Amino acid sequence: MTTALEFRDVAKSFTLHLRGGTVLQVVLGATFSVAPGECAVLWGPSGAGKSSLLRMAYGNYRCDSGAILVRDGERVVDVARAAPRDVLALRARTMSYVSQFLRVIPRVSARDVVEAAGREGGLSEGEARDRAGDLLARLNLPERLWGLPPATFSGGEQQRVNIARGLIAPRPILLLDEPTASLDAENRAVVADLIAERRAAGAAILGIVHDAAMREAIGGRIIDVTAFGTARAA
Amino acid sequence: MSEAYNFAYLDEGTKRMIRRALLKAVAVPGYQVPFASREMPMPYGWGTGGVQVTAAILGRSDVLKVIDQGADDTTNAVSIRRFFAKTAGVATTTRTTEASVIQTRHRIPETPLHEGQTLVYQVPIPEPLRFLEPRETETRQMHALAEYGLMHVKLYEDISRHGHIATTYAYPVEVAGRYVMDPSPTPKFDNPKMDDCPALQLFGAGRERRIYAVPPYTTVRSLDFEDHPFRVQTFTEPCALCAARGHYLDEVVTDDAGGRMYICSDTDACETRREDVR
Amino acid sequence: MTPLLSAHGLTKSYGPRKACDGVDIDVTEGEVLAIVGESGSGKSTLLSMLAGELAPDDGAVRYRDREGRVRSLGEIGPAELRALARTDWGFVRQDAAQGLRMAVSAGGNVGERLMGLGQRHYGNIRAQALDWLDRVEIAADRIDDPPTRFSGGMRQRLQIARNLVTAPRLVLMDEPTSGLDVSVQARLLDLIRRLSGELGLAVVIVTHDLAVARLLSHRIAVMRAGKVVETGLTDQVLDDPADAYTQLLVSSVLAA
Numbered sequence: 024m025t026t027a028l029e030f031r032d033v034a035k036s037f038t039l040h041l042r043g044g045t046v047l048q049v050v051l052g053a054t055f056s057v058a059p060g061e062c063a064v065l066w067g068p069s070g071a072g073k074s075s076l077l078r079m080a081y082g083n084y085r086c087d088s089g090a091i092l093v094r095d096g097e098r099v100v101d102v103a104r105a106a107p108r109d110v111l112a113l114r115a116r117t118m119s120y121v122s123q124f125l126r127v128i129p130r131v132s133a134r135d136v137v138e139a140a141g142r143e144g145g146l147s148e149g150e151a152r153d154r155a156g157d158l159l160a161r162l163n164l165p166e167r168l169w170g171l172p173p174a175t176f177s178g179g180e181q182q183r184v185n186i187a188r189g190l191i192a193p194r195p196i197l198l199l200d201e202p203t204a205s206l207d208a209e210n211r212a213v214v215a216d217l218i219a220e221r222r223a224a225g226a227a228i229l230g231i232v233h234d235a236a237m238r239e240a241i242g243g244r245i246i247d248v249t250a251f252g253t254a255r256a257a
Numbered sequence: 258m259s260e261a262y263n264f265a266y267l268d269e270g271t272k273r274m275i276r277r278a279l280l281k282a283v284a285v286p287g288y289q290v291p292f293a294s295r296e297m298p299m300p301y302g303w304g305t306g307g308v309q310v311t312a313a314i315l316g317r318s319d320v321l322k323v324i325d326q327g328a329d330d331t332t333n334a335v336s337i338r339r340f341f342a343k344t345a346g347v348a349t350t351t352r353t354t355e356a357s358v359i360q361t362r363h364r365i366p367e368t369p370l371h372e373g374q375t376l377v378y379q380v381p382i383p384e385p386l387r388f389l390e391p392r393e394t395e396t397r398q399m400h401a402l403a404e405y406g407l408m409h410v411k412l413y414e415d416i417s418r419h420g421h422i423a424t425t426y427a428y429p430v431e432v433a434g435r436y437v438m439d440p441s442p443t444p445k446f447d448n449p450k451m452d453d454c455p456a457l458q459l460f461g462a463g464r465e466r467r468i469y470a471v472p473p474y475t476t477v478r479s480l481d482f483e484d485h486p487f488r489v490q491t492f493t494e495p496c497a498l499c500a501a502r503g504h505y506l507d508e509v510v511t512d513d514a515g516g517r518m519y520i521c522s523d524t525d526a527c528e529t530r531r532e533d534v535r
Numbered sequence: 536m537t538p539l540l541s542a543h544g545l546t547k548s549y550g551p552r553k554a555c556d557g558v559d560i561d562v563t564e565g566e567v568l569a570i571v572g573e574s575g576s577g578k579s580t581l582l583s584m585l586a587g588e589l590a591p592d593d594g595a596v597r598y599r600d601r602e603g604r605v606r607s608l609g610e611i612g613p614a615e616l617r618a619l620a621r622t623d624w625g626f627v628r629q630d631a632a633q634g635l636r637m638a639v640s641a642g643g644n645v646g647e648r649l650m651g652l653g654q655r656h657y658g659n660i661r662a663q664a665l666d667w668l669d670r671v672e673i674a675a676d677r678i679d680d681p682p683t684r685f686s687g688g689m690r691q692r693l694q695i696a697r698n699l700v701t702a703p704r705l706v707l708m709d710e711p712t713s714g715l716d717v718s719v720q721a722r723l724l725d726l727i728r729r730l731s732g733e734l735g736l737a738v739v740i741v742t743h744d745l746a747v748a749r750l751l752s753h754r755i756a757v758m759r760a761g762k763v764v765e766t767g768l769t770d771q772v773l774d775d776p777a778d779a780y781t782q783l784l785v786s787s788v789l790a791a
Contacts, residue, residue: 040779041786082768084775107754107768108566128728128750129721389636402614406651410636410643413650416657417640417679482657 026056026094027196027227028080033089033103033251035075049075053089053251059195062218062228064243071248073231077198079103080229081120082110093117093196115143120198121189125173125181133176134159134169137187144192151191158187162213178205190217197221199230203237215240265312265345271295275313275468279459282470287436288400289383294466298340303333304362305463307379308340311360314375314459315341320348322356327364327505327522334362351525363426365447367504367526370456372473378441380462383469385429385439405437408480416485425490431478432471440477446489446505451477496521499530537599538563539737540585540705544594547580554580556761557594560739562754564704567731567738569752569769571745571784577761578741579709585739586626586707587616601704621648625698625706629713631690634697635682641668641693642678648701667696671726688719692726699730706731708740712747724750745788749773757781 035050049072057063065073078084079102080091086103093100095117100109114120127136134155141151159169162183168176173184182205189197199218203211211234218241222228232238263269271293278292297305315321321341325334329351337360338349350356353368360377370376386396389407399407408429415423428445432438440451441460451458451471458471471477481487495502497518504526506519521527538561545558555577562568570578583589585596587608596608601623608616620626628634635644645664646654654660665675671692673685682690691711698706711727712720728751731738742748748755749769756766757778765778776782 037775038777040782078774083770085767085771085777107771108563110768111753126749128725130718130725389639398613398617402617404617404651406647406649406653409650409655410639410647413643413646413657413660414640417642417661481655483655484658 025058026092027059027061028094028229029056029090029092030054030076030080031090031092033076033079033091034087035072035079035084036087050079050248050251053248055246057196057227057229059227060222060225062222062230062241062243063246064238064241065229065231065248066245067248072251073248074200076248076251077120077200077229077231080196081114081118081198083120116145117194118196118198119144119189119192119194121186121200121202123182123185123201123204125185125188127173129174130172132170133164133173133184136173136184137191140188141191144194146192154191155187158191158217159183161217162187163210179207179210182206183210186214186217190221193221193224193226195226197226197228197230199228199232201231201233203232203234211237212240259343262344264317265315265341266298267295267309267312271309272313275309278468279310279313279470282459282468283457283472285436286471286475287432287438287469289467289469291466292468294463297463299336301464302381304337304360304379306461306465306468307360307362307377307463308337308461309463310377310459310461310468311337311341311358312345314377315345315347315358317345317347319357320350320355322350322353322359322525323361324359324364324366324523324525325362326507327366328524330524352529353523353525363442363444364505364522365443365450367501367521367523368529369450370454372455374456376454376456376458378443378458378460380439380441380460380467381464382427383439383460383462383465383467385427385437400436403435405431405480408437409482412480412482412485416482422481422485422487428487429480431480433475434478437480438469438471444490444505445479445487448477448479448487449489453477492519494519496527499527499534501527501530536563537605539599540596540739542581542585542594542596545581545584545591545596546593547577547584547589547591553577553761555584555591558758558761558763560585560756560763560766562705562737562739564737565732565735566754567728567740567752569748569755570739570741570758571743571748571755572758573743573784576758578743578758580761581758582707582709582739582741586624587611587620598705621651622701623703623705625695625703627691627694627698627706627708627711629710631682631687631694634694635690637683638681640679640681641673641685644682644693644697645700648697652701663700664696667700668693670699670730671696672722686719687715688723691715691723695726695730699734702734703736705737705739708738710742711740712742712744720747727751745773745785757784 030053033053036046036048039045067073075084079086082102091102093102095113137155138151141154164183173181186202203214278290282290297308323334323338325331341347342349353366358375362379384396388411390396412422426444427439427442428448430438430440453474455473457473460469479487492506498520504521507522508517510517541561543559545555547555558581572578584591597605599605642664645667646660649660682693712723752769755769755772756763759780765772765781776785
């Protein structure tokens, strides 16, 4: 497997027990791959299953059928079948996920949130500390905020903390869910640079990016997900 | 001796029951043996446990001494001595050396005890762990499994509060390397006398219905910390009456002007010394 | 890898009602497992059985000891079981009065396990107590205060110090954050997460609060009427619940 991440005939549905067992088929026959050093962008209208695909790759959503193969060093792990502990190991070593929302323990400071993510990703204490500072500075988060818990931050500030947290450890696969949705142009450009650097360093990147300029900036190959959602329309 | 009573007040069946408990207590030093404590013609807290033990072991040829806080002449000591003189007709004495059975509340005589003597302690609360663990089911488990860390918590609390182990009486001891035991509210001054003592030591708790024992020549070790070792009280002054040093002294207020003197709590030891001087 | 603690088919009935019904669960070093469910779902009964405090009617709890032997709690004698409970395991109770000695100073509470292990040097015991009070963010000058003078949050932190002082490998927690103010809760959550990570503890935490489970645990088991209805990665179960009851539980939470 020369790819870093591969979806093979992946299907995903939701059974809504609270709505009389309605079944929503959100993904069917999803097949694609992302190579190291490649950036791919999931493309399709809202509700087409982009987010579900990304979350399945991270093990956050279950997968009904098919395989989601992740290269983890010398071995390949099927996230669709992996035990929870193996998924956690993948998250620690191999996959970063930057979501739209920041979910952290309320009292922890922004800098500590980012540093902790670095240590969990295998950085030494010193490296984590230095990189956290670098990242927050590059993302233009005012230094006076670093020591404060992000719960009180604006949406854009929270998102920058989230990006720093997702990018601090140099994991070979990067999953991005609208990382720049609440950022201004200047900070979007910073994020685009950071992503480009990771890509140049050989990371495989899979993302959802609605903003056309941002897509352009990170040079993403388009994966059209409407092809995987046909059964639902039918 | 009054003919109205069975010998030593209790009936023979009861005395046999108590002696069986005593045998078990001697066989398992420091272990609290439950026994069917009887109502005695005195209030709880006046030595009902000690009296029952004494009644159970007393023979016609015994010579009985009774002390309360070391004194032979207090109400409690006098009453118990008269009680056995009346119900058992045994000889009584105030002399430690002459007594074969000594019932005591809160002291061990200063005069070293010898083989063949029996010291009977009156015990209010036999469970040393109760201070920190009120559940009897739990303290029994702790004794059974020799889990005595909690006993040191009590001593820890002492040091943290007072800078030293401030427990001065009912100071917990470990008996024969196994059971931790409450020595009854004797001053810790007396604890060393329990160790390797030639006399048999019996403990009776009437209200709590427990009997325990330390057989002759048994190791009795006072609990402590390496950096806060066990120490007995010391007195700077000698006894004002007999000039003894190394005896446990009571403070006696002599007038309304704050005058006070320190005298031996053991009245027999004090008098004996004074007689010897004369 | 063999789990540190594993339960198979754990069943316990109170009269005709099955409080626990064939529960399988395991946890290993460095892992936090949350058991969630409504009151009466059997969470606390399960925890008592995992702690060896309650004997199951059926099934077994197995523990891998420090020598690597996997042993059934039912086959370990009471003396050793109690020794394990105060050295290898910790139990943080919902009601601090159940988990602390309320009449004993904070230092004595932390030192008790050390004295239980046979430590007899006051200065060393006190130094360790001070170190642990510091780690759970209780000021050194409170060491001689009894927990009756502590706030709810401090009491829980003291419980944690009291349990962790012997470097246990497994810590069971029964609703440790319930009844605390939200801000106090957050501080406690941060502490538990930090310590469990630093010390590589296996933690089983019973909670009815899904937010607590999400922030602290790696894996989750959802209980209902004595059965585990769903188990898996915490974020997966909470974000993509498959079981009807889990969906109800997740959808019932007020979003903050």
